[in-house]
Amino acid sequence: MEKNIKSTDEEVARLQKLKNFTEAGIEPYPAKSTKTLDIKDALADFEKLEKKNKKIQLVGRVRTLRVHGGLAFLTIEDESGQIQIALQKKNLKEYKTYTNNLDMGDFIETRGTLFLTHKGEKTLNANNIRLLSKALLPLPEKWHGLSDTEIRFRQRYLDMLANPSVRHTFHTRSIIIKAIRSFLDDKGFLEVDTPILQPLAGGATAKPFKTHHNALDIDLYLRVAPELYLKRLLVGGFEKVYEVSRCFRNEGIDHSHNPEFTQVEFYWAYSDYEQLMKMTEKFLEYIALSLRGARTRATRQSLQFEFDGKKFSLKAPYKRITFREAILKTAKIDIDKVRDRDELAKLAKNAGVKVEKSDGYGKILDEIFKKHFRASVTEPTFVYDYPIELSPLAKRKSSVIASEAKQSRESKAELTERFQLLVAGTELCNAFSELNDPLDQEARFKEQEKARKAGDEEAQPMDKDFVTALRHGMPPASGFGMGIDRLAMLLTNNHSIKEVILFPTLRPEK
Numbered sequence: 401m402e403k404n405i406k407s408t409d410e411e412v413a414r415l416q417k418l419k420n421f422t423e424a425g426i427e428p429y430p431a432k433s434t435k436t437l438d439i440k441d442a443l444a445d446f447e448k449l450e451k452k453n454k455k456i457q458l459v460g461r462v463r464t465l466r467v468h469g470g471l472a473f474l475t476i477e478d479e480s481g482q483i484q485i486a487l488q489k490k491n492l493k494e495y496k497t498y499t500n501n502l503d504m505g506d507f508i509e510t511r512g513t514l515f516l517t518h519k520g521e522k523t524l525n526a527n528n529i530r531l532l533s534k535a536l537l538p539l540p541e542k543w544h545g546l547s548d549t550e551i552r553f554r555q556r557y558l559d560m561l562a563n564p565s566v567r568h569t570f571h572t573r574s575i576i577i578k579a580i581r582s583f584l585d586d587k588g589f590l591e592v593d594t595p596i597l598q599p600l601a602g603g604a605t606a607k608p609f610k611t612h613h614n615a616l617d618i619d620l621y622l623r624v625a626p627e628l629y630l631k632r633l634l635v636g637g638f639e640k641v642y643e644v645s646r647c648f649r650n651e652g653i654d655h656s657h658n659p660e661f662t663q664v665e666f667y668w669a670y671s672d673y674e675q676l677m678k679m680t681e682k683f684l685e686y687i688a689l690s691l692r693g694a695r696t697r698a699t700r701q702s703l704q705f706e707f708d709g710k711k712f713s714l715k716a717p718y719k720r721i722t723f724r725e726a727i728l729k730t731a732k733i734d735i736d737k738v739r740d741r742d743e744l745a746k747l748a749k750n751a752g753v754k755v756e757k758s759d760g761y762g763k764i765l766d767e768i769f770k771k772h773f774r775a776s777v778t779e780p781t782f783v784y785d786y787p788i789e790l791s792p793l794a795k796r797k798s799s800v801i802a803s804e805a806k807q808s809r810e811s812k813a814e815l816t817e818r819f820q821l822l823v824a825g826t827e828l829c830n831a832f833s834e835l836n837d838p839l840d841q842e843a844r845f846k847e848q849e850k851a852r853k854a855g856d857e858e859a860q861p862m863d864k865d866f867v868t869a870l871r872h873g874m875p876p877a878s879g880f881g882m883g884i885d886r887l888a889m890l891l892t893n894n895h896s897i898k899e900v901i902l903f904p905t906l907r908p909e910k
Contacts, residue, residue: 414536417501418792421531424497428534433509435459442514446522450514457511458524458793459532461561470713473523476508484523485510491527498529505535553898553906559738566899572691573888573900577644579690580664580884583683587641589666594629596622596646600861603793605859609659610808612904623829627793627879628866630667631834634877636871642666644745644884655896656826659905662884664867669875672833673817676878677782680821680829681716688714691891707824707890710778718752718780718821723790724813730772735787737814758855762789777822784819786832791816792844792860794832823890829882836877838870 405833407415423427442449449456460476460483470489475482489495502508511528540562552559552566560567581591599618601608603625611620626645633641644664651657668676688703700715721729728734731751738744741761748755753767758881765787773783785797792818818832835841845867888900898904 410538411536411550414534414538414571415502417503418534418536420501421497421534426494426497426531427521428531430532432531433459433530433532435478435509436547438480439476439478439483442524443481443483446514450516453513455510455511455513455527456524458485460507461511462502462506462508464677465502465504467601468761470495474502474508476510484517484521485512486515486517486523486525487529488525491525492529494529502531503535503538503643505537505539507532507535550906551725553904554909556902565752569888569892569894569900570902572892573884575690576687576888577884577890579687580644582690583686584642584664584666587640587679589642590638592630592633592638592643594623594626594643594645596648598623598629600863602860602863603629603759604647605858605860608653609648609650616788622653622905624649625663625881626665628863630665631874631877631879632866632869634667634669634834635872635874639875640666651661653905656889658885658897658901661897661901663881664884665879665881667834667877667879668876671878672876673831673878675820676831676833676880677784677819678718680782680831680880681876683719684714684717684821687887689892697884703889705893707826707893710824710897712779712824714780714823719780720782720783720784722785723783723787723815724785726773727768730776733768739813752796759806760789760851760854760856762787763856766790770863774822774827775825780821780823780828782819782821784817785815786820787813788816788844791818791832792848793817793835793841795835795837796840826886826890829880829887831878831880834874834877836870836874838867841870842867 418428434457439458439460442456442458458476458478460478462474463477463482464473464475466473471505471722472487472495473890474485474487476485484617487495509530509532510524512524512526513790515523515525517523537739540558552563585591597611597613597620599620601621601624604624604627608621608623611622612618623645625647626643628817630641630643630654642664643666644662646660646662648660650659653659685698685703688705689698692702698715700713703714705712705714706865724735732749738747741764743763744761745755745759748764748768751768751772753764753771755767756765759767788796795816797817816832818830820827820831821829835844841886845860849862850859852861885900889895889897892900894900
């Protein structure tokens with residue numbers, strides 16, 4: 401800790417300059433500031449403003465400073481861009497105070513008129529300057545930038561200053577979220593908020609974070625998904641609801657997982673997973689068009705992106721393959737013929753898949769799928785008709801219930817109306833026809849409880865209140881969930897989830 405508190409020579413020098421400003425009667429941290437234009441707009445209207453000799457007021461952070469006797473040139477930067485500022489001793493009473501004590505990183509307000517230098521650079525000739533904020537620590541060196549990955553994530557503010565592409569990534573992320581909301585709002589969906597603190601962590605197969613509420617003396621969990629609360633709203637009479645939700649899962653951290661992440665989930669009454677697949681194609685096309693510009697025509701080329709060296713297009717239609725076909729094609733295992741857990745575990749190990757003793761039949765299937773099929777996908781691909789062991793909240797495939805006898809169902813994988821969309825080796829979204837049979841749902845929760853008792857910490861707990869809600873009647877519906885962080889990774893060609901989360905979870909510094 402002592403090392404962090406001790407001032408560097410640079411900071412000592414800047415503290416002295418702060419004192420110099422104060423002794424000169426200049427407030428180093430004033431409350432008010434004024435600008436008449438963003439720098440980008442001043443540059444865009446340069447010719448008109450120069451011709452009128454109109455005075456404008458700009459604000460920004462000092463990025464460069466060059467003093468030549470009675471003339472000094474600064475470059476200042478606001479969120480929209482950079483511009484050169486000319487300071488002349490003859491025009492400024494406090495010229496020496498500022499040129500002797502300003503540093504790169506300080507914020508200033510300046511007023512004057514625009515002109516072109518002899519070198520043709522658009523410049524503001526300042527007749528007034530005011531300090532807005534004195535920086536006591538230096539910015540990263542201009543020519544070396546900030547390249548240490550650990551420091552970049554811990555000090556994201558410096559990362560954005562040193563690497564403009566980082567700011568672009570988060571602008572893009574913002575556009576993605578706006579497009580998500582715009583698409584769903586236009587389709588008649590209602591945005592809602594559901595609890596983050598929950599008495600049970602349900603709605604997804606994941607290990608939760610646990611906390612304690614002192615006043616009520618009860619344990620609570622940070623939500624792993626908003627699903628079960630959103631479906632309660634369908635019971636309550638809403639037909640189209642969505643939430644852009646922050647979720648928390650107590651899992652390992654890697655290039656595609658962060659304990660705290662953002663996803664969008666929506667639920668659509670009186671629809672099924674077939675209708676939802678078609679809407680998903682339109683949804684992603686809309687998001688891609690929002691990034692490319694509203695006037696862009698939706699062609700395969702205009703909606704093309706690249707991720708990890710793989711080029712893909714979000715132009716519909718997307719490829720489709722059943723879960724069984726995907727496993728059979730890549731791992732050479734026919735899940736219709738392998739219904740025993742131990743037999744599947746043996747085949748999985750032979751296929752290079754790590755299997756834990758606590759892994760159930762569904763968990764092993766999922767690991768085979770991830771290792772063998774998911775990594776092979778580049779173009780958007782719907783994988784559908786998942787086995788029931790992987791889908792405790794999805795409706796059984798109707799053809800199974802309607803036409804197949806119990807004996808037949810026991811000899812084949814029992815399927816659900818569920819799909820996932822894979823793009824460039826990434827699971828982008830998860831969706832299904834929602835289970836609304838309370839008796840079936842209760843039975844599946846009981847199976848999940850067995851898995852929990854067997855050691856699977858990610859299995860879902862029995863949610864009696866949700867079963868009670870279903871007993872009051874929920875309309876047939878489809879549901880959709882998509883990780884916004886993973887979508888941002890794909891569309892900005894960033895290979896780590898930390899690159900698209902402003903302040904990712906990190907191990908404490910020693």
